[in-house]
Structures are given as structure tokens and as C-alpha cells.
Amino acid sequence: MHTLENSINRENIERLVRLFYPMILRDEIVGPFFIEKLGADIESAVWQEHLLLISGFWASVALGDGAYQGNPLAPHFQMPGISREAFEHWLALFAEAADQVYTPQAGEFFKTRSGIIAGNFMRNLGL
Ligand code: HEM
Numbered sequence: 001m002h003t004l005e006n007s008i009n010r011e012n013i014e015r016l017v018r019l020f021y022p023m024i025l026r027d028e029i030v031g032p033f034f035i036e037k038l039g040a041d042i043e044s045a046v047w048q049e050h051l052l053l054i055s056g057f058w059a060s061v062a063l064g065d066g067a068y069q070g071n072p073l074a075p076h077f078q079m080p081g082i083s084r085e086a087f088e089h090w091l092a093l094f095a096e097a098a099d100q101v102y103t104p105q106a107g108e109f110f111k112t113r114s115g116i117i118a119g120n121f122m123r124n125l126g127l
Pocket residue numbers: 030033034037038053054057070071072073075076079082083086087088090113114117118121
């Protein structure tokens with residue numbers, strides 16, 4: 001067990017990400033979208049690459065370190081059947097993971113930002 005983190009850094013972001021995606025894979029609504037693109041084995045090279053990419057994404061959002069230079073929205077256009085319900089599950093699990101790693105104050109950052117980003121994604125996707 002770790003004590004809850006009150007300051008966000010690259011190490012605890014990776015911990016958040018590595019906690020979150022196994023939860024995602026087990027979710028019956030959101031899991032299948034990930035399995036379709038990345039497979040079901042979180043230990044695979046494809047998944048490990050995804051976890052690093054996403055850690056970079058959150059490091060860029062939270063720390064402004066420029067680690068991520070991609071287009072976060074683009075791949076979500078190639079997911080037939082993606083829904084508001086799926087986004088709601090995604091957000092609930094992300095909040096749960098954040099609460100396991102961070103103090104309420106630091107966790108709030110991730111909850112607020114993920115909510116804003118998911119809202120933008122849904123608007124762009126017409127959901
Ligand atoms: C139901 C909701 C979502 C589903 C099913 C989903 C699914 C996925 C999948 C399967 C990929 C990998 C695509 C590929 O490599 O072909 C991906 C990439 C990504 N997702 Fe999501 N996602 C969801 C919501 C979100 C949200 C809310 C965020 C941000 C807060 C996010 C951030 C990203 C980023 C940064 C990437 C990497 C994009 C790149 O290739 O540079 N996703 N997502």
C-alpha cells in the first residue's frame with residue numbers, strides 16, 4: 001500500500017495509469033473497445049506502449065511537460081458503437097483509480113480534467 005499522493009508527478013501518473021487500465025479491461029461496457037484495438041493482454045507490447053503513451057498524455061496535461069504530442073481525439077472516431085454510457089463508465093473508473101492514488105485535492109484535478117476532456121470528445125463525436 002502506498003500513502004495517498006498529494007503532488008502529481010510522472011511516477012504517480014504511471015501508477016494511476018497502470019491501475020486504471022486493468023479496471024477498464026474488466027468493465028463490460030468499456031473493456032470491449034480496448035480489446036478490439038489493443039487486445040486483452042495488458043502485458044503485451046502493444047498495451048505497454050499504450051500505457052506509456054497515456055502516461056505521457058496525462059504528464060502533458062498535469063505537468064505541462066510536453067511528453068505527449070499526439071491527437072488524443074482522433075482514434076475515438078474509429079470506434080463504432082462508442083456511447084455516452086461508455087464515457088460515463090470510463091469517467092467513473094478513472095475517478096475510482098484517482099481516489100486510490102491521490103489525496104482528494106490532487107484527485108480532484110484528474111476528475112475535473114477528465115470530465116472536461118470527455119465532454120469535448122463526446123461533443124466532437126456527436127454523442
Ligand atoms: C468510452 C470512452 C473511451 C474509450 C472506449 C477509449 C478507447 C481508446 C482506445 C481503444 C484507444 C487506443 C486506440 C488505438 O491505438 O487505436 C484510445 C486512445 C487514447 N485515448 Fe481513449 N477512450 C475513451 C475515452 C478517453 C478519454 C475520456 C480520454 C482523455 C481524458 C482518452 C484519451 C486517449 C488518448 C490520449 C489516447 C491516445 C491517442 C493517440 O494515439 O495519440 N480516451 N482510447
